[in-house]
Amino acid sequence: xxxxxxDIRALNLFYGDFQALTDIHLSIPARQITALIGxxxxxxxxxxxxxxxxxxxxxxxxxxxxxxINGKNIFAPGIDLLxxxxxxxxxxxxxxxxxxxxxxxxxxxxxxxxxxxxxxxxDIVEQALRSVLLWDDLKERLHHSALTLSLExxxxxxxxxxxxxxxxxxxxxxPCSALDPSATLHIEDLMRELKKDYTIVIVTHNMHQASRAxxxxxxxxxxxxIEFDDTVTIFxxxxxxxxxxxxxxxxx
Amino acid sequence: MDPRRSQKIAFAVLLLATLLVVLPxxxxxxxxxxxxxxxxxxxxxxxMPREGMSAGGILPAILGTLYLVLGAVxxxxxxxxxxxxxxxxxxxxxxxxxxxxxxxxxxxGVPSVVYGLFGLGIFVTFFGFGASILxxxxxxxxxxxxxxxxxxxxxxxxxxxHFRTVSLSLGASRWQxxxxxxLPHALPGILTGMILGLGRAAGExxxxxxxxxxxxxxxxxxxxxxxxxxxxxxLYVISTQVPGIAENVRYGTALVLLTLVLLLNLxxxxxxxxxxRKKKW
Ligand SMILES: Nc1ncnc2c1ncn2[C@@H]1O[C@H](COP(=O)(O)OP(=O)(O)OP(=O)(O)O)[C@@H](O)[C@H]1O
Ligand SMILES: [Mg+2]
Numbered sequence: 001x002x003x004x005x006x007d008i009r010a011l012n013l014f015y016g017d018f019q020a021l022t023d024i025h026l027s028i029p030a031r032q033i034t035a036l037i038g039x040x041x042x043x044x045x046x047x048x049x050x051x052x053x054x055x056x057x058x059x060x061x062x063x064x065x066x067x068x069i070n071g072k073n074i075f076a077p078g079i080d081l082l083x084x085x086x087x088x089x090x091x092x093x094x095x096x097x098x099x100x101x102x103x104x105x106x107x108x109x110x111x112x113x114x115x116x117x118x119x120x121x122x123d124i125v126e127q128a129l130r131s132v133l134l135w136d137d138l139k140e141r142l143h144h145s146a147l148t149l150s151l152e153x154x155x156x157x158x159x160x161x162x163x164x165x166x167x168x169x170x171x172x173x174x175p176c177s178a179l180d181p182s183a184t185l186h187i188e189d190l191m192r193e194l195k196k197d198y199t200i201v202i203v204t205h206n207m208h209q210a211s212r213a214x215x216x217x218x219x220x221x222x223x224x225x226i227e228f229d230d231t232v233t234i235f236x237x238x239x240x241x242x243x244x245x246x247x248x249x250x251x252x
Numbered sequence: 253m254d255p256r257r258s259q260k261i262a263f264a265v266l267l268l269a270t271l272l273v274v275l276p277x278x279x280x281x282x283x284x285x286x287x288x289x290x291x292x293x294x295x296x297x298x299x300m301p302r303e304g305m306s307a308g309g310i311l312p313a314i315l316g317t318l319y320l321v322l323g324a325v326x327x328x329x330x331x332x333x334x335x336x337x338x339x340x341x342x343x344x345x346x347x348x349x350x351x352x353x354x355x356x357x358x359x360x361g362v363p364s365v366v367y368g369l370f371g372l373g374i375f376v377t378f379f380g381f382g383a384s385i386l387x388x389x390x391x392x393x394x395x396x397x398x399x400x401x402x403x404x405x406x407x408x409x410x411x412x413x414h415f416r417t418v419s420l421s422l423g424a425s426r427w428q429x430x431x432x433x434x435l436p437h438a439l440p441g442i443l444t445g446m447i448l449g450l451g452r453a454a455g456e457x458x459x460x461x462x463x464x465x466x467x468x469x470x471x472x473x474x475x476x477x478x479x480x481x482x483x484x485x486x487l488y489v490i491s492t493q494v495p496g497i498a499e500n501v502r503y504g505t506a507l508v509l510l511t512l513v514l515l516l517n518l519x520x521x522x523x524x525x526x527x528x529r530k531k532k533w
Contacts, residue, residue, distance in 0.1 A: 054421055059344065085423035092421075096414045098433065112424040112432070162422065 005030035005169060005199040006051055011065035013046060013055065013223075020046045022223045024065070028216075030168075033191055033200045035214035035231065037207065039246070042220040044203040048171050051201065052088040053081055069169070086113055089162030091172040095154035097146035097161070102129075102138055105146050105157055109165045116164075128163045132156040132190060152183035156190065170194065172202040176209065188213040207247055211235045219243045284507050291504025300470040305490055306497055310505055312472055316385070316480035317454055317512065319473065320464065323389025324396060324453040329446055331393075332400030336442075339401075340408040341430050360398035365458035367395045372462040386476040388464025395459050396449030403448065407441025408434060436527075443524040447517050454513045457484040467493075483509040 006028040013021040020043045028034050036044045049055045050067060053074060066073045074084055086109075097105050106125045110116050116124055125142065129135040134156050138149075146157055155175060162170065172191075176184040184206075191200055191213055204210050210217050211231060218228040219242075227234065227243045238244045295309055302308035335352075343349040371391030381387045411434050419433040420426075457465075465485035473480040487505045490497045 052421060054417070057417070057420065082423045082425055085421055090421040092414070092418070094414075096418055098415065098418070099437070108419075108432070109422045109424075112419075112422060112428050165423065 002032065003030040004028065005069070006201075007066075007068040008050075009066040009068070011047075011050065011067060012063070013043075013050065014062040015058065016060040020223050021050070024225045026218060026225055026228055028199065028201060030199045031195055031197070032215040033195050033202060033213055034216045034218065035210040036201065036203045036218050036220060037205075037210050037246070038220035038226075040205075043223045044220055045173050047220065048090075048173050048201060048203050051169065051171055052085050052090055054090065056081070082113075086165045087167050088169045088171060089165060089167035091155070091158050091162065091170065091175050093174045094178050095151050095158055097149075097154050097157050099145065099147055101143045102146050102149070102157060103142040105161050106164060108161065113165065124164050128160040131163055131194070132160040133186075133193075134160060152179055152186060155179060155183075155187060159190070159194075167198065169199045169201065172200065174203055174205060177205065184209065207235075207249075219246060221246070281510075284503055284510060288500055288503030288505070288507035291498070291500040292507065296501075296504060297508070301468065302470065305468055305486075305494055306501075308470075310481075310483070310486060310508065312469060313481040313483045313486040313505070314508060314512065315472060316464075316482040317484070317509070319385050319476075319480065320388050320392055320460065320482055321450055321453045321516065323385060323476070324392035325446060325450060327390055327393035328397050328400050328449060329442075332397050332445070333404050333442055335397075336401050336404035336408055337430060337435075340405055341426070341434065356398050356401050360402065363458075364395060364456045365461075367391055367459040368462050370394070371459060376463055382477065383462070383464055383466075383479050384477045385464055385473055385480050388460045388480070388482070389476075391459045391463045392453040392456065395456065396453050399448050399452065400442075400445045403445025404438070404442045407438035407445070410441065411437045439527045440524045443520055443527070447520040447524075450516050450520065451513050454516065455484055455509070457488050460485055483512065 004027045006026075008024050008026040008028075011021055011024040012019065024047065036047060038044055046055065050063065051069070051074075055061045055063070063075055065075075067075060069084075069088070072079065098108065100108075103121075103125055106128050107121050110121065110124065126135060126139075129138055134153060137153065141148075146154060149157060155178070159170070159175075176187050179187065188209065191202070194200060195215075202209075202214065214231045216228065217231045217234040219226045219234065219238075219240075221242060227238055227240045229239070234243060235247060238247065297309060297314065298311050299309035300311060339349060339352065343352075368391065371387055371394070375381045375387035375390050376383055379387075381390075415433045415437065416429050419429040424432070460482050464480055464482065466479040466481050467489060469479060469481050483505065487502065487509065490505065491502050
């Protein structure tokens with residue numbers, strides 16, 4: 001049994017009166033890629049935002065149950081949100097670099113958490129860009145606006161932006177949905193590269209992506225976790241007929 | 253109607269409307285320059301008034317207005333921006349914040365003479381600052397607060413939401429997010445509000461009437477507790493209260509006031525375009 005990175009126990013989440021997640025139990029393994037799939041509105045993004053508590057920004061959200069990361073329930077009173085988010089990085093659906101230079105985008109987190117001296121920044125920037133295979137393309141353009149990059153480069157930069165914080169977990173919400181097919185494959189390669197060091201949880205609408213890129217897959221439907229298993233099992237002989245219907249495209 | 257014809261008519265009407273807006277500005281400027289330019293001289297700009305203002309210069313009024321405007325901006329911009337930040341970034345939409353917003357809108361509609369009376373009551377009398385640059389600046393500052401708050405709020409609200417989300421997701425605190433991911437991008441809009449406020453503070457007479465303005469004071473203020481002359485009030489005085497002032501002196505004073513406002517605006521606009529060039533999205 002591999003090491004567990006995120007342990008979710010009896011999780012319920014409400015937006016006001018609406019229950020978006022119901023009684024979720026789930027153990028997300030460390031240094032593997034876990035995919036969350038399911039039809040639109042089933043709660044994938046909501047579940048992902050639980051792990052770095054970004055749902056806190058939404059008025060009227062209420063959570064019950066436990067989510068344990070590093071042995072600590074992140075919903076326990078006294079949890080430091082800022083260091084939680086340092087440890088749990090997030091990549092969004094649309095590439096969204098700050099309208100700053102490439103360099104400034106990467107050092108943003110460092111400056112915020114005062115993690116390094118200024119004279120170490122250059123090395124850290126290089127390392128981060130190397131990890132996302134952008135260094136050779138961008139080493140001459142570090143001080144150009146990040147908005148001049150291609151969409152794929154921007155999304156890589158957004159991944160690079162969280163790396164200097166040395167997160168343990170990377171959350172990715174449909175990170176390829178704004179990218180073309182070849183860029184999508186490149187990002188998937190990158191994810192396989194990154195999983196050596198990071199636990200990755202990815203939300204995707206793309207069944208092929210889930211089956212190609214992930215080790216474990218969870219299928220959500222109407223806020224419930226219907227099935228969670230090895231990706232191969234889910235895509236070859238799922239235990240639930242609902243899962244089978246979904247992956248074979250019979251609904252959703 | 254034939255679309256080509258209606259297009260022509262629409263174009264002509266819109267152009268006419270635009271010209272009608274520009275026309276008065278041009279005419280006013282032309283008249284002021286034509287009638288006032290002959291009064292402008294080194295002596296006029298940089299010396300004290302003499303002989304009951306019928307001779308000499310307007311230096312104390314120029315400096316007085318500069319001090320008042322600067323004082324108003326120094327007071328109102330930080331306060332207004334902080335209030336706007338609170339309203340946009342921190343307060344949720346509850347009865348209290350709606351009340352505050354309503355108050356700000358209403359404050360913008362208060363006639364300037366009411367601000368003058370308010371300043372007299374509060375700063376001159378209650379706080380005992382007397383008729384002074386301090387009282388005048390604070391009064392003008394309160395007068396321009398609404399425009400500064402309103403434009404700062406709009407500037408903050410126009411910063412894309414994902415700047416905040418991303419910044420927070422990287423573990424930045426609310427304040428760090430505001431300070432580094434929101435404010436820099438709102439700065440041009442905030443400066444626009446400052447420009448509008450500047451012009452208004454420089455030009456108003458009523459708020460300074462009871463709070464600072466001296467009728468005739470041929471020396472420079474020594475501290476913020478001194479009274480001072482100011483251009484708009486001086487203009488009012490020499491145009492209506494003191495007989496026998498040469499016409500070109502009156503128009504010359506107006507010209508100086510106008511130029512001063514334009515220069516202040518220009519400085520702020522240059523500053524703003526600096527920030528615009530640096531921050532783009
Ligand atoms: N801020 C919110 N306030 C109220 N309800 C919300 C909010 N965000 C999401 N919901 C609701 O919660 C449910 C789950 O939403 P969520 O965005 O997590 O779905 P999703 O699986 O990510 O969908 P998609 O595939 O379209 O991104 C939906 O029914 C949605 O309408
Ligand atoms: Mg979603």
